[in-house]
Amino acid sequence: MAQIEHAYNELEESIENDKITYYFVSNGDSDIIKAIQYQYIQELIGKPVFNLGFGDYDIENDKINDLSESNNGDPRRVFNTVLNSIPNFFLKVPNSMTLVTGSDSKKEYSNKCKEDCKKRCEDNICKNAHRRITIYRNYVNNNFASLSVDYEFFGGVIQDGNTLLENYIVGKDYKSVSFYKK
Amino acid sequence: MNTKEKKSEDLVKVPKHGLLSLVASKLKNRILFPEKVEEAKKFLKNAKISAA
Numbered sequence: 001m002a003q004i005e006h007a008y009n010e011l012e013e014s015i016e017n018d019k020i021t022y023y024f025v026s027n028g029d030s031d032i033i034k035a036i037q038y039q040y041i042q043e044l045i046g047k048p049v050f051n052l053g054f055g056d057y058d059i060e061n062d063k064i065n066d067l068s069e070s071n072n073g074d075p076r077r078v079f080n081t082v083l084n085s086i087p088n089f090f091l092k093v094p095n096s097m098t099l100v101t102g103s104d105s106k107k108e109y110s111n112k113c114k115e116d117c118k119k120r121c122e123d124n125i126c127k128n129a130h131r132r133i134t135i136y137r138n139y140v141n142n143n144f145a146s147l148s149v150d151y152e153f154f155g156g157v158i159q160d161g162n163t164l165l166e167n168y169i170v171g172k173d174y175k176s177v178s179f180y181k182k
Numbered sequence: 183m184n185t186k187e188k189k190s191e192d193l194v195k196v197p198k199h200g201l202l203s204l205v206a207s208k209l210k211n212r213i214l215f216p217e218k219v220e221e222a223k224k225f226l227k228n229a230k231i232s233a234a
Contacts, residue, residue, distance in 0.1 A: 010198060012199070012203055016211060021214065039213060045231055049226060053214060053215030053219070054215075064215065154232075163226060164229070175225075
């Protein structure tokens with residue numbers, strides 16, 4: 001995957017035993033420190049699986065928030081920066097697999113959202129949920145042919161209570177996207 | 183009449199690279215998204231993968 005233009009290029013990389021973290025500053029309407037962390041989870045098909053986490057760092061309160069919507073005026077640039085960290089990560093841990101899920105996909109998110117949401121969601125289905133994984137899925141769906149040259153993709157579904165990572169089908173509604181470098 | 187002089191906090195300008203180094207050093211060894219990591223562990227427990 002070639003580096004995408006219109007991204008933040010000044011990244012601080014921190015490599016530790018079981019994680020690699022990237023920090024950058026989003027210079028939108030205000031300056032916000034962003035963190036991307038690849039954290040080791042477990043082995044699968046002989047590959048170490050790393051979860052991709054992403055959120056804002058509040059330096060004053062020393063807190064990370066992966067649910068905030070900073071509305072800083074630069075969402076595309078921020079997303080491209082996250083995407084650009086992926087090939088960099090695979091350079092450091094070439095045999096690994098990356099797992100992406102959405103922090104707004106858990107039930108607690110929908111429950112919290114209801115508290116002050118103005119949308120009229122029917123049948124208890126939160127319209128704000130699953131937006132993050134949808135962004136990643138859309139990116140894969142729109143660029144599947146070119147991305148598949150270098151990466152093998154899997155979509156996560158729940159089957160009989162367990163997770164199945166199946167060969168990625170473009171357009172299918174997945175709970176997760178995972179991939180490794182071919 | 184006594185007036186109190188209000189002193190504003192001193193501000194220091196830190197270059198972006200220095201700031202990010204500082205943050206990286208402060209957050210070293212920390213799992214930044216512990217909830218997501220726990221969810222990922224649950225999600226992958228007993229996970230199967232279809233043959234590529």
